[in-house]
Amino acid sequence: MLLNRYRQLLTAYVDGELSKRQRRAVDRLLRQSVEAQQLLQQLQRDARILRSLPRPALSEDLSVRIVRTIHERRLAPGRRRLAKLSTNAAWFGSFVPYAAAASVLFLLGAASYLYFSVTWTPPATTEMARSEEMLPDSPPATHRTASASTHEKDEPRTASKEAIKPKDRSNLPSVVEPPAVVHNEGEKSKPKDSVKPSVPPKEETALTERLEMFQLDRVPDTLPIVAKVADLKQESRRKSFLEELRKDSNFRIELPCKHGTKAFERVRNAAPAIQLGLIVEKQAQERIKMKWHTNYVLYLENVTPEEFVRFLQQLSDEDRKLAGGKALEQQIDRLVLTRMTEKQRKDLSSLLGIDPMSLPPSSKGPLGIDPRTPLSDQTAKQLGLALAGQGTPRPEAGKKPVKPPERFALVLAYNPVRPAPGSDEIKRFLDSRKPARPGSLHVLLVLRGS
């Protein structure tokens, strides 16, 4: 077995990066060791094959695309450095919320201390004993204070239970006599028990409602949920997944797949199950056409949890169908459900050019039809489109008419190079938005190829 330092010399020899002295050492080694000769031959052959690997030609001149992107994104030399500087400022700024939270907690603690130190007076020993006796189910006190025990000694043993009753409290020196109740004549007809006895004010203890402000609230459950898409057919899994979806309205679902474009075919086939139309952005269209490895993001809204689960079930069916029974051809396995974070929401806003969750849809109807426009104008326009062959196609004879989509999802390529916001397809999607139904979701679905 060759020593590591000899092997290191041999790899450097292949790289042609040895000094004269090292080269002489390698020559000596090669003369003495057959193993070294063999390893060198193998390493040299590997390097030769690496060098001879074919070099694919660039299919298009990227300069046009790059210059166009520079104009579209309004990039300029130096902008990145400014962005970095602002990021550094943001780093400093990121401590501000923590500092603010710490200050609030400190103030709260200080205020609580001051408040309780003024209002909470430690009860006298006898009162503590009494309050213990007033507890309805309190066991006989065996650990009472000395003064209470002395008092008990004065009473007959058999009367110990009566001593608990409030009427006998008059014997206690610390109890203030209750005021006499004055009855009017008119009130005599009322039953005696309708007169509520005056309830003594609750004593301040360390567990009164004053501490409600410190009662712990439920910590929101924001951990990601991993679910097998095919398992959503099972009633129990479906129900628990639905419960998760009902906990919030904004979700991001990561759907790892083998080939993004193939997985998208499944999505396209599953969409009609919930009358979902797809508006595919131009760059994504090109990639689908070329069947390129691509990640896609689908943004859909106004979909109820039940509808979305139905869509996922259909997606699983389509996956199995298109795979033709071959497990290796199946594209979809598990999904990761997370509630949409602020950062993801910003990411979505940068893709669309607006924040769809804060900006309600315009008053326009689906696909840019404005219901406020006089009917005759719209009818004439639609008639014109129909005559030009661009209207809604008639169903073929013998085939069931396809239901028009009730809502649309926007499909974008989600690669390192993102589409610029404001494309025709994005505008079309924004125009197609409808007012949100109660309990409906905003979902960002990412198809990520491996």
Added chain:
Amino acid sequence: MSADEKRLIAECIQGNTEAFGVLVRRYQERLFHCVYRLVDNVEDAQDVVQEAFLSAYQSLDGFKGDSLFFTWLYRIAVNTAISLKRKRRALARIETGDEGERAFEPADSSEDNRPGYALEQAELERRVHDALNRLSPEHRAVLVLKDLEGQKYETMAEILQVPIGTIRSRLHRARLELRALLEKDEEAK
């Protein structure tokens, strides 16, 4: 750096995007070849090259000319490609089980004229290519820069922003790892 390149960069900084277009046309092909071997996918390679050029354009005013413009471009593109590969590796991967069962014959220059040699050579290339894809992004990067791009240790250290000693040891480990993968493949046939 040539005077022409300096002039083009100065024009870019002044906002002449056409000058940048000239630089892109000059280097896109070379950059694409290198990146393609790192990401092993034409579409991803195009995306990475485009992103690298856009990043370079935005950082042009920070380019001091201490290194060659192309070396500087390489640095941006290789780092973008490595981080893309790291992200991909981090994702749960569903293995396709694409293991070949074809014969492996050691390449021997005396056999160049033997019938079937070209076929076997193609097969060998495929296996080296597969083994290369199984290396870590860092190991793959040094092999691509050294063997495919013919870069010196010094330039590689500049591109990858690590000391020369690191380049030497990474290359050593990468070559031995590649060899081990090929031997494993040979044993499995």
